[in-house]
Amino acid sequence: MNKNQGAAGLTVVALLTAGMVWAAEAGTPSLEELAAGFATPTGEAKPWVYWWFQGGYGDPGGMARDIAAMKEKGIGGVMHMQTINASGLPLPKEPRMLSPDWDAWFGQMLRIAREGGMTLSASILDGWAHGGWWVGKEDGAxxxxxxxxxxxxxxxxxxxxxxxxxxxxxxxxxxxxxxxxxxRCPPSPLEVTANNVAAGYCDEENWPAAHAADGDPESYWRTQKPCAPGAPALLEFRYARPVRFAAAFVAGMPEAGPAEAEIQVGDDGKTFRPVARFTLQAGERKRVAFAPVETTRVRLAVFRGHVPDLKLAEFSPLREGDEPVMRPGIKWWDFKSANRAWWVWPPNPYEALEEEYAGPDVSDLAxxxxxxxxxxxxxxxxxxxxxxxxxxxxxxxxxxxLAEPARMGSGGYEVDILSTKGANLMMDSVAKRMRALSVAHAGGAPIFFHTDSWEIGAGCKGLQPTWTEDFRRQFQKRRGYDLLPYLPAMARRVVDGRETTNRFLRDYRDTVADLLADYYGHLQRRARELSGGVNSESGYGSYPHPQMDGLKVFGRSDRPMAEFWHPFGQYSDNFLTYVDVMRTTASGTRIYGNRFVQAETLTYHPWAGLFAVPSQYRRTLHEAWARGLNQAVIHKYTHQPFEEKPGTLDYDIFNRHFSWWPLSDGFLAYLGRCQHLLQQGEFVADAAYFVGEGASRFVPGKDYLRPSLPAGYDYDGINAEVLLTRASVKDGRLVLPNGPSYRYLVLCDPQCSTMEATTLRGIRKLVEQGLTLVGGRPTRTPGLAAVAEAELQLKTDADALWGDAAAEQGDRRVGEGRVVWGSGMRDILAADGVQPDVETTAIQATRAGLAGAQWVWHASDGDNPPPCERLFRATVEIPAGRQVLDARVSMTADNGFVFTLNDSEICRGDNFHHVVDARCSENLLRPGRNVLHVRAVNGGEAPNPAGLIGRLVITLDNGQQIECPTDPASWQSSADGDRWTPARSVGPLGCAPWGPIDTRRAGPARLAWIHRRAADTDIYFLANPLDQPLQVTVTLRAAANAVRLFDPLDGSVRDLPERTVSADGRAAVPLQFEPEQALFVVLGNSPGKSGGGRNFPPLEAAAEIPGPWKVTFDASWLEPLPASAAINDTKVSLDFTRLEDWSRHAEAGVKGYSGVATYRTTFDAPDLPVEQQTFLDLGTVKEMARVVLNGRDLGVTWCAPWRVRVPGGLLKERGNDLVISVANTWQNRLCADHELPEGERLTRVGHQLHAEAAKRGLQPAGLLGPVRLLCEQ
Incomplete structure (x- = not known):
């Protein structure tokens, strides 16, 4: 490992792969050693950043300044990426990747990173697509x-x-x-096009025009915008040769379709003439006759539809004697054939891939x-x-x-990702060049090679690669038969019935998945041969691609990467639903024996990060850490070639030109401290959920697990490859080498209803060795090869595991293990005496309550809804001119819910017995219409009662209260987010089957958490997701003679003397959280005894520090200069007799100031005991502050509570010198500059952000106070 360290300064990163004992490298540090590393994070604990080069341009001086600034503030690694220039500012030159000019700056970048001591990962992509200009048309996907x-x-x-x-x-x-x-079926068109097609998140066409020509009445063409006589929706069929047509068959979807339309013909594609005009009732199917005409083009022009988005099931031009084909074909064919990605539709990909149309079977051919x-x-x-x-x-x-462009690059295409030839092209063209440049310029320093997120489809309407040159041979090799007789299924035909066709399509998808995994495996092998390995967002999981085994491809990366965004809109939840992208990455890392779980972290709106501050990101980060992240790669830091500010940026969360960058070390140290502990030992979980072998092999979010896992227990996802090649059983637990262990193997439903016979045989062996298996028996095998033999083997092993009786519920011994089915995980855990790993009770001080609210659900589901997800929405109006003083919500659902207000998550719950109470930030509510949205889940394995109940109470500045309880009058519901109807009242609060659920003020508090264990030390990360304080007693499934609180905000470590240990060996610890605060509770064995006292002694004000204050501003950003100010070189000083908001200051220059200002005062302190813990509390800060007291730096406070610890003995009775440096965002300076001619502006930035800042207006800024000394009592 050390042989490459001659490249001085550049961190050498070991390949932490399956079979390597990385745990030994991590060690098992003592509590004292943990505390030392926690106080000052080093090495791998430090966060990385995407180091983004706009236009592929790098300035040597700018790069050196970037690296020096990163190193100074606590960044440990950089991930090079480059795209076309999207900064909105011109660059002097934009060298093409791999050109001589590019070689020169890339070599300099390697040298500068090495000299700066940075771990480096270099992207082998041009842009973020999987390709570049060197990928020619024949080499692409x-x-x-x-x-x-x-x-x-x-x-x-x-x-x-x-x-x-x-x-x-x-x-x-x-x-x-x-x-x-x-x-006598009609001819199929050569091409089907439309001028109006509904498009999704990345312009994917989920209801394309071709659906109107597939002979399937259940699929349809959907329009994006309404049609009208002056703007008809046009559907055009082009035929390979002239055809004599005499009629057309037209069918609308139920309650939809054309109302008034015309059939037109033409041959040149430009001029069409009408041959028939007709009307159609909603949902009607009609044959429209016209005089026979020979043509190569037929067009349907729809002037008016029954619904705004039309929804046409079928349009079929007919010859004389033809009969239209109208039979349900293969449900979800686009996805089952691997032609499309899910993106944000359909609602449940796992169910969709197992679904098929009801009714008689059909077959188009044998x-x-x-x-x-x-x-x-x-x-x-x-x-x-x-x-x-x-x-x-x-x-x-x-x-x-596929012609998927290399997005944001200098040309070329996405490479053929289904072939090792494509992998070799990427490695030979780019990685080998990078390695040679490292040898030439950086002493051969090792490089990680990076590939970014799998987003094929984003540039070609959702389409996916489905072929490679030797696909037929690969299919035969892997599936055991020739695909040729079944290829008509890839043309939407049903071959030998739906059962056989679905089996073939499954084989087809599996072959694509295998080739994709082989591609990433080959990249990994080549990367290891060349240098340090590969880190890839290879199993990109916010969209569960139907042809990908997400866990397997993560197993082919040395540092697997997820991606998650800071929530800003309706698509943020994609990362947490049927696929939990962070947990999928973490599971893929752990089950393959790797250590570091990376993620593209906090991606935000292209320019919103300029107006944001770290305090806004806490909850998003905490959720990611709780789901497994332990090495954040912050997205992003754009290279700054110039010294103009804010400079070049696009999607930046920060860079050295951000106004608050001088104080960024507080935030970065927080990340480092958290990651220091989150990288220790092993993840602790009770269950491994087998995600099955069908398509979309990703790990569902906890709210979407079936069978559901109760609160307080954790889990990983696991795949067949790991079960069959890496898993064993020890002491009744499923054990993985260099990874965690699990008490239960749980079969995901419905994914595991279909299973390979060889997989079930492997699971049977594990059960016989002592494993507990939970879930129902698989009923069929996938694929077409040797179906009879495979089905027989599956039945034999299923009978051995579940018995040959058809019992709906059972608990059966098999060898040394057991199989449990038909019972929920809550009952199984209780029966086995497995207590929650984390159990909480809390009392909320203020709450909305459920008075007047009704249980509601989706009307069409009836009294016994199926297991499903339903959406609910309501609106509340805030009168103009009124301010919101307070807003509270109380809510619960059977079985789970997520509540958002104006696209921001407020709270969630997963147990209807416990009402979740939360406070909504007043800043989220605005005058006018505000949108409340709930995603509710009815869990279980069969139809069962479902309901949602909640109440929002808003208090205005005039004392008025606005209430919004759940009821049919205020709330609507939807099954798909498309059609909304009034919610159905299931009953009032207290009705059956739920009863009086809201009688208690105490109940579980939902904490984000994760548990890691290093030898005999247990590390619990616990985070309050609420925007309000939380007092909670946490009962942990661990006990030790020392229980300590590690506070990542300031690096402090102290004993928690208040705790009890129950008879079952669990420690109950009272905790106290500030809003959105995270803490670590670490239990271990340490010499000595803990002292007495309280875990969180109350704080009492010992003194107030009113000022006056000498406030010094940077003259560079103060315009106009105040006439009364004292000006010294580049500094401008003003006297503040009291603390006030800069944006309300009398001086216009202060109103529009952005940057760092320094407050200085002296004060006398009361006589306080040296041993008494004292804090300097700043009241309110906009947005962060560094505190220096009597010459000692007490650190940066960047979020509430705005306070720092004062070491004992630092305070003097007289003449304490206090210096507080405060920073805000660029918002106010940009806003002020918007009023100036462009040539007079102090700031320079693209994207018209001056105008954007002006829309937002001046924001509160500065030290707002009050500043006080607080002492623990």
Whole structure:
């Protein structure tokens, strides 16, 4: 490991991979050693940053200043990324990646990072897409495409076949197949387009025009905007050759579809003439006849729809004698065929992949009847074939580039990510060059090679790669049969019935998943050979891609990375639902034996970070740490080539040109302290949830686990590869090498209803060795290979595990282990005597309560709703001119809920017995309309009662109270976020089956938490997610002779003398949290005894420090200069007789000031005992402050409570010198500069942020006080 440390200064990072004993490297430090590292974080504990180069431009001086600033403030690693210039400011030159000019600055960057002592990861991408300009059209990601034609036999056919969709002028044939049609079906168009298609988050088309031509009445084309006579919705069919049509079949979705429309024809694609005009009732299906006409193009023009988004199920031009095809095909075909990513739709990907249409089975053809016509295809696309009698459909399959651009790069495409050839192209083109530059400029210092988030589809309407050049051979090798007879399923045909077709599509997706994992595995092998390894956002999980095994690809990264955003809108919850991206990454890290869980951290709106401060990020960070993050890579720090401020930025959370950067070390030390403890030992969990082997192999968020896991217990996700190759059983627990252990293996429902026979055989062996398995028996195997044999083996092992009886519930001994099914995890844990790892009780001082609220649910679900997610919304109006003084909410749901106000999460709960009380920040509420939104989950395995009940109470400055209880009059509900109807009243507070739930003021407080164990030391991270103080007793499943509180805000460590240990060995510890505060409780064995006293002694004011204050501003940012100010070089001093908000100051220059100002005063202190803990409390600070008392730096306070500890003996009775440096954001200076001509502005920044700041107005700034000395009593 040390042989490369000759590259002085650049951290050498070991490859912490499966089979390596990283725990020995981490060691098992004592409580005292933990405390020492906690006070001053070093090495791997320090956060990293994305070091972003706009336009690929790096200035040597600017890079050196960047690295020096990062090092000074506590950043430990940088992740190089580059994109086209999106800063909004011009750069002198933008060298193309891998050009000689780029080589020069990249080599300098390596040298500067090495000399600055930074761990370095370098992106091998141009932009954030998986590619670059060196990826040519033929090397890019590929899609299987097809075109078809009908031939009526017997006939001699000797014509060119229509060529399938072709992008970038590249098309390569794969196979040509034919099958005999069963009916007089109409011809399929070569191309279907529309001028109006509903688009999703990244312009993905979830309801594309092609859905109107697939013969499936359950799929449909949906429009983005309403149609009108002057702006009709146009759906156009283009045919490979002229066809004589005499009618068209039109079908709208129920209660939807066209109301008034016209059928048009034309041949040139520009001029169309009408052949029939008609009206249609909502949901009606109609055959519209017209005079026969021969054409290559038919268009439906819809002038008016029954609903604004139209929803047309089918449009089918017909020849004389044709009958429309109207049969439900394969449900969710777009996703099951791996052609599409989920992005934000459908609601539950796991259920969708197991769902199929009810009713009679259908089959368009038999696999045995498929003819291979590939030998009859000439190189020029001409088919020579003697067609037998009947109507034949000929399908020409080939591949064309997906044409996904290398987004934000200098050109090129996403590489073919399904081939090791693509991996070699990336490594040979980029990584080898980077390694050579490291040798030439940085002494051969090791580099991690980075690949960013899997976002293929974002640039091509959600489409996914479905082919690579040797895909057919790979499919045969991995699945055991040739795919050719089943390829019509990739053209939306049902082959041998839905069961067989779904099995084939599953095999197809699995082959894509295997090739994708192989790609990342090959990247990892090559990276290790070259240098330090790879860190990848490879299993990108905010969108559970149907063709990806997220855990497996994370296992092919040396430092797996997640991604999470600071919430700012409706899509933030994507990272926490059916896929918990952070937990998926953490699970993938742990189960494959790695140590560091990285994440692209706190990505925000492109420029919102400039107006934000670290205190706003606490809750988001705490949630990520609780779900496994232990090495944040902050997104992002843009390289600053110039000294103009705020400078070049885009998506920045901070950089050295941020106004508060001089005080950023407080925030960065907080991250380092938390990560120091979160990297110790092993993660402690009770359950490993087997995520199954279907598509979307990601780990669900806790609210979405089935069977659900009660509060107070933790879990990992696990996949088949780890179960079969890494898992063993010891003392009844599932054990992984260099990883955690679990008491239960839980089968996720519905994912595990289908299971490979070999996987169940492996699970059976683990159970026989002593493991407890929880979940119902799998009922079928996936795939088409040797179905009968696989089903028999599955049944044999299932019978051995669950018995051959059809009992709905059971607890059965199998070998040394047991199988439990039909019972919820809460009952199983209770029966086994497994107490919660973290159990809390708390008393909320102020609450809204549920008086007047009703239990509500979605009306169409009836009295016994299925396990599902439902959405609820309401609005409240704040009168103009009124201010909100206070806002409280009380809420619960059966089984769980998340409540948001104006897109910001307020609270969540997972047990209807306990009402969650929370305070809503007044800043979230605004005059006018405010939106309340609830996502509620009904858990369980079968239909059961469901309900939501809550009440919001808002107090205004005139004493008026606005109440919003849940009831049908105020609240609406939806199953999909699309259709909203009034919520249904299930009953009043106290009704059955819930009873009087709101009679107690005490109940569990929801803390974000995680537990790690290092030898005999237990480390609990506990965070209050509420914007209000919380007094709580936490009962922990650990006990020791020393219980200490580690406070990451200031690095202090102290004993917690108040605690009790129960008979079952759990420690109950009273704790006290400030709003959104996080604490560590560490239990270990230490010599000596804890003293007496209280865990949180009350604070009492010992003295107030009123001033007066000499306040010194940086003249560079003070415009106009105050006439009365004392000016000394670059400093301007003003006398403040009292503390006041800069934005309300009489001087215009102070109103518009941004940056650091220093307050100085002297004061006398009362005579306080040296041993009495004393704090200097600053009251309110906008936005952060550094305190120096009598020449000693007491640190930075960057969030409430705005206070610092005063060491004993530091205070003097007379003449204490107090210096407080306070920083705000750039908001006020940008706002003031907006009023100045551009040439007179003090600030320079792109994105029209001066105008944006002006919209926001001046913000409170400075030291607002009161400043007091507080003493513990």
């Amino acid at each position: 590929k899609q299987l495409v097809h075109a078809e034609i009908q031939i009526d036999g017997p006939a001699t056919f000797a014509e060119p076949l229509p060529q399938p969709l072709t992008r970038l002028d590249i098309y390569r044939d794969v196979v040509v197949v034919a099958y005999r049609e069963k009916t 696999a045995s009847d498929v003819l291979d016509l590939t030998p009859h295809l000439r190189p020029d696309g001409r088919l020579d074939w003697q067609a037998p009698a009947g109507r034949w459909t000929v399908l020409r399959f080939g591949w064309t580039p």
